[in-house]
Amino acid sequence: MSFVIPAVPQPALPVVGTDAQFPVNRIYCVGRNYVDHAIEMGATGREPPFFFMKPGDAIFPVAYDAEAQLPYPDKTEDFQYELELVVAIGKGGANIPVASALDHVWGYAIGLDMTRRDLQSEAKNLRRPWDTGKAFDHSAPVGPVHPAADVGPAGNRSITLRVNNETRQHSTVDKLIWNIEEMIAYLSGYFTLYPGDLIMTGTPAGVAPVVRGDRMECSIEGLGTLNIQVV
Numbered sequence: 243m244s245f246v247i248p249a250v251p252q253p254a255l256p257v258v259g260t261d262a263q264f265p266v267n268r269i270y271c272v273g274r275n276y277v278d279h280a281i282e283m284g285a286t287g288r289e290p291p292f293f294f295m296k297p298g299d300a301i302f303p304v305a306y307d308a309e310a311q312l313p314y315p316d317k318t319e320d321f322q323y324e325l326e327l328v329v330a331i332g333k334g335g336a337n338i339p340v341a342s343a344l345d346h347v348w349g350y351a352i353g354l355d356m357t358r359r360d361l362q363s364e365a366k367n368l369r370r371p372w373d374t375g376k377a378f379d380h381s382a383p384v385g386p387v388h389p390a391a392d393v394g395p396a397g398n399r400s401i402t403l404r405v406n407n408e409t410r411q412h413s414t415v416d417k418l419i420w421n422i423e424e425m426i427a428y429l430s431g432y433f434t435l436y437p438g439d440l441i442m443t444g445t446p447a448g449v450a451p452v453v454r455g456d457r458m459e460c461s462i463e464g465l466g467t468l469n470i471q472v473v
């Protein structure tokens with residue numbers, strides 16, 4: 243097939259232990275999926291979580307062996323981190339039951355749902371969509387994908403973000419309000435999931451802005467640590 247204009251490259255993430263890549267399709271994000279974060283965002287912690295999306299090409303691949311340089315975006319004075327466990331879908335489907343949902347998971351990665359919080363807050367106040375606050379270029383720094391067969395289930399592994407050597411977010415992924423199976427079942431009722439879809443599963447309490455020069459250390463037990471400097 244020939245295209246009349248150049249096709250953009252397929253977004254992809256490296257896979258741990260191989261030279262092959264994981265092709266990225268859509269990025270689904272869960273909002274308010276840890277009670278303590280829901281409360282810090284002004285909710286009660288009892289509302290059900292909800293979803294929004296980032297485009298697949300918002301991905302900003304981060305390697306383990308070098309500090310990444312994440313560009314500070316335009317149009318914001320309040321650029322905030324949200325550290326999240328990322329689920330990589332390997333087998334698509336619609337109306338997937340909870341009981342078989344984990345069969346659709348290919349792997350896991352460490353990710354950041356970077357947010358222009360001032361634009362998101364303005365959108366909330368004006369009852370407008372969140373895209374300018376959430377779905378901008380480089381808004382999804384994500385590390386290499388670990389095959390689920392190698393790392394096992396999400397379990398109760400710890401999730402920790404440090405900024406300039408100070409702990410800012412710390413929790414365990416068993417504190418998710420909706421667990422991974424429930425998220426896959428729910429999402430697949432609204433959208434057909436495809437191989438290559440990512441799910442950013444939500445962030446614990448402690449979100450705050452970063453500025454140019456700040457160094458973020460993003461760790462999930464069993465998946466290692468990503469080092470990212472805002473530039």
Ligand code: MN
Pocket residue numbers: 271272273324326355442444445
């Ligand atoms: Mn988030």
